[in-house]
Amino acid sequence: MKVTADRTVCVGAGLCALTAPAVFDQDDDGIVTVLAAEPGDGDRPSAREAGLLCPSGAVRVVEDAE
Incomplete structure (x- = not known):
């Protein structure tokens, strides 16, 4: 499995960091x-x-x- 994220598309909802905190985080x-x-x-x-x-x-x- 390979995980990527397009930071230019992200709206900052935070569901990724809440759902998979070992895989995703959010910056400031x-x-x-x-x-x-x-x-x-x-x-x-x-x-x-x-x-x-x-x-x-x-x-x-x-x-x-x-």
Whole structure:
């Protein structure tokens, strides 16, 4: 899994940081920052949920090809 965030699209809702705090945070302006671009197994479900919840579509989660 690879996690990215488009900081130019982020509206600062904070759902990503609330849903997956080990993967996402917010800077002083409330804009998303990625803490773990390749989350561990335990953080993958919350990272997926954060990607679905992001209102602006700034968070992107790409699953590994198997």
